Amino acid sequence: MIDIQHVSRSFQDKKKTIEAVKDVSFQIKKGEVVGLLGENGAGKTTLLRMISTILEPSSGSIFIDGINIHQEPMKIKGRIGVLFGSETGLYDRLTARENLSYFAKLHGISKHEMKTRIDYLAVRFGMKDYLDRRVGGFSKGMRQKVTIARALIHNPEIILLDEPTTGLDITSANMFRELIHQLRKEGKTIIFSSHIMEEVKQLCESIIMIHKGEMIYNGTTEELYLQEESDDLNYIFMSRIVRGNLS
């Protein structure tokens, strides 16, 4: 279980303090698929960076199965796979396979397991045809597939995906949806952020809505539809913002 307790994070920008995440608390059960919804600048990336151990909260704590992840990050890192949409961080001069092997080695995966895992992911993502081509010449969608494969290379049980479909064409976005369904069946815990309500609606049983760093909803989509007497997430989101912080 992921347990977020009163987490805040601020940044100092010249003389101004930006409160990117404000006193956010929620829990995510094992095997849950959660959509993190919010406009640009809402604090989604900051929150995911904190859950991935990369960034420390200014206050509050995050626990995974009772382990304080910022106190003992090494106990947790290997169980988490992360994808941050804005930065692919692939090596253009290497092939897709070499990129994946490189990250597999960083995770300390054995040679044999690495090969099995790369072949499996290549089939699953339809990357077989270009697995041995240099990433430098890849389209955005091809790169994104390699990046998602990289996030999954060590078969993590918790998967954090920051705007994974931004910039993908329809085919790749559909492939991504298929992948989420598959991962859910395998019992993975997934948090993915998006500003596309429709996507979240199709994929998640629970959602977290954040607005200007504050959580304005946390619960199942079903409950939300019942509360709001609508299943139009765009409409619900806007009306919650207008009404202020309600839960």
Ligand SMILES: Nc1ncnc2c1ncn2[C@@H]1O[C@H](COP(=O)(O)OP(=O)(O)O)[C@@H](O)[C@H]1O
């Ligand atoms: N490293 C940083 N330094 C200064 N401000 C930051 C930094 N990271 C994020 N912010 C600010 O925090 C707020 C939330 O950003 P972010 O988490 O990236 O939002 P989102 O991912 O929802 O678009 C924004 O106002 C952003 O400018």
Ligand SMILES: [Mg+2]
């Ligand atoms: Mg972001």
